[in-house]
Amino acid sequence: MNIEKRVKELVEEKIADRPDLFLVDVKMHSNGKLIILVDGDKGIGISDCVAISRHVGFHLEEESVIETAYNLEVSSPGIDTPLTLLRQYAKNINRDLAIKMADGTKREGKLSSITEDAILIEEKIKEKGKKAEVIESVIPINQITETKVLISFK
Incomplete structure (x- = not known):
């Protein structure tokens, strides 16, 4: 059985x-x-994590799914955990993201919206000798290899 x-x-x-x-x-x-990493559209509380942990733990014991000793951890993804689901992007609209592209390039910008297959970010583009310009860029999800939320301590 696949655990x-x-x-x-x-x-x-x-x-x-x-x-x-x-x-x-x-x-x-x-x-x-x-x-187990679980999240919520408005975050997830300790009590939810505990309830999930108890439910899963109880059934794994009942069914003897895991034969060796194990440690069960239920939490929300840490701030340094890359976003993997579209639903996680939705939670982070108006936040700054660091994005690694499939071609190896890196991009940064504020997430302004999402569609089923792309995200829209506001990127600051600075050309030498010119003022920084903010442009909206559409980035297809399938061209992204990793996205992390940038934390600002301003």
Whole structure:
């Protein structure tokens, strides 16, 4: 039985009545650490993480899905975790993003909107000897290899 697949089913089952919550990732590491990343359109609270952890833990024990000792961790993706779902982009509209493109280039800009297959960012373009110009750029999702939210301490 695929552990990650079963855990995904259990999480989806637990959050089925919470349309604001969504599963980001499930990873079973070889060191016995089972990590579940869940997020919400308006964030996710500790009590939600605890409830998901209890639900998943209970069923994994009942079904003897994992035969060795394991550590179950349920949390929201950290600020340094790259965005992977369109729904995560939606949460971060008006935030600055650092984007790695498939061609190796890097881009930065403020996320202004998203569509099903692209994001729209406001990029500052500075040409030598000219004032910086803000332009809107459409970036197809399939050309992005990694996106991280830039944290500003201003």
